Amino acid sequence: MLTHDDIPGTIVFDGRQAMKAYALNKMCFSFNDAANRESFKRDEDAYFDRFGIPPDQRAAMKRRDVLALVRSGGNIYYLAKWAGILGLNVQQVGALQRGITEEAFREMLRQESV
Amino acid sequence: MARIVGAVATSHIPLIGKAIAMGWQNDPAWKPFFDSYSPVQDWLRSVRPDVAVVVYNDHGLNFFLDKMPTFAVGAASEYTNADEGWGLPVVPPFPGHPELSWHVIESLVADEFDVTSCQEMAVDHGFAVPMALLWGKDDRRIKTIPVCVNTVQFPLPSPARCYKLGQAIAHAIHSYPDDLRVVVLGTGGLSHQLEGERAGFINKPFDLMCCDAIAHNVDPLLMLSSRDLVREAGSQGVELLAWLVMRGTVSGCATQKHFAYHGAVSNTAAALMLLA
Numbered sequence: 326m327l328t329h330d331d332i333p334g335t336i337v338f339d340g341r342q343a344m345k346a347y348a349l350n351k352m353c354f355s356f357n358d359a360a361n362r363e364s365f366k367r368d369e370d371a372y373f374d375r376f377g378i379p380p381d382q383r384a385a386m387k388r389r390d391v392l393a394l395v396r397s398g399g400n401i402y403y404l405a406k407w408a409g410i411l412g413l414n415v416q417q418v419g420a421l422q423r424g425i426t427e428e429a430f431r432e433m434l435r436q437e438s439v
Numbered sequence: 440m441a442r443i444v445g446a447v448a449t450s451h452i453p454l455i456g457k458a459i460a461m462g463w464q465n466d467p468a469w470k471p472f473f474d475s476y477s478p479v480q481d482w483l484r485s486v487r488p489d490v491a492v493v494v495y496n497d498h499g500l501n502f503f504l505d506k507m508p509t510f511a512v513g514a515a516s517e518y519t520n521a522d523e524g525w526g527l528p529v530v531p532p533f534p535g536h537p538e539l540s541w542h543v544i545e546s547l548v549a550d551e552f553d554v555t556s557c558q559e560m561a562v563d564h565g566f567a568v569p570m571a572l573l574w575g576k577d578d579r580r581i582k583t584i585p586v587c588v589n590t591v592q593f594p595l596p597s598p599a600r601c602y603k604l605g606q607a608i609a610h611a612i613h614s615y616p617d618d619l620r621v622v623v624l625g626t627g628g629l630s631h632q633l634e635g636e637r638a639g640f641i642n643k644p645f646d647l648m649c650c651d652a653i654a655h656n657v658d659p660l661l662m663l664s665s666r667d668l669v670r671e672a673g674s675q676g677v678e679l680l681a682w683l684v685m686r687g688t689v690s691g692c693a694t695q696k697h698f699a700y701h702g703a704v705s706n707t708a709a710a711l712m713l714l715a
Contacts, residue, residue: 332666332669332670333636335670336634337666338592339592339593350503351503351505357499362524400591401674402498402591403503405525409524423639434703438703438708
């Protein structure tokens with residue numbers, strides 16, 4: 326399988342990644358529906374059970390470890406819906422992965438595009 | 440006979456949809472951005488298109504990884520919008536043009552583009568934000584045909600393949616018997632990356648090179664692979680593929696009539712281009 330490991334700081338979502346976390350991505354896809362988001366908020370563990378989420382991914386979700394979720398096969402388009410439940414915006418999601426503050430992340434974006 | 444009156448490329452950043460819903464168009468931080476759309480809105484009023492073919496990428500609203508088409512074409516009488524899980528403002532459904540959709544699908548498959556046809560299709564901000572920018576969030580007079588390019592899961596189609604898809608869409612439209620005026624939108628970009636240690640990556644020189652190439656000489660971009668696009672434009676910068684489809688629909692004839700670039704709006708710079 327063609328891999329994409331040569332792009333720094335980037336985990337390309339290909340078949341190799343897609344195989345790792347189908348259940349996680351499927352759970353996040355379900356968050357398109359507001360009723361499912363409410364179910365998740367009411368009882369995270371029951372919701373994890375329903376989708377068969379493995380313990381390492383549950384733990385990563387509980388500690389808001391976006392990078393670990395991405396590495397373990399989470400697709401950012403679907404993870405974004407989970408981040409939405411937590412009230413995280415895309416700058417906060419980026420800052421969490423970079424290990425910097427939201428303000429520093431925003432300033433970086435500004436510097437890159439002026 | 441149907442004809443393409445021109446093509447527009449624009450960013451589709453969700454925050455723009457929020458700004459429109461909140462009525463921030465005259466807010467000093469937003470005014471220059473929204474004002475840059477006026478020339479294209481004026482052009483649309485003068486050419487009065489009947490149908491918009493909207494080339495964009497789904498962000499995990501309509502398609503899941505269970506079935507991920509490389510190219511999908513809507514064939515519905517209307518396309519609904521949704522909040523995508525983040526509580527985005529939801530806009531009214533967009534009317535379709537199923538007869539033209541099926542003609543396009545028939546023609547594309549005959550031209551060896553084996554697209555997925557969709558009689559139900561929810562459209563996300565990649566579709567709805569550009570429509571709101573160009574026609575207003577509640578204007579539903581124009582009929583639409585969504586064309587969705589996979590940018591979610593590799594393998595992605597190459598830039599050259601996307602450009603050729605655009606040429607095939609033009610061939611399809613030009614062979615439709617009714618007198619319709621069609622505008623093509625390509626939405627997304629510019630360079631950005633949401634995930635990994637490189638989250639927040641923006642490559643302004645590459646963005647400007649791409650915009651210039653799409654306006655004046657697309658050939659250098661057609662040499663790139665989708666993997667090259669990830670390296671140069673970030674993992675979500677591959678949305679540029681929709682711009683290449685758009686360029687392909689007006690290959691050879693259209694010139695740039697308007698261009699605007701704005702520094703970071705959310706995680707990406709924004710751009711607008713009119714080719715006619």
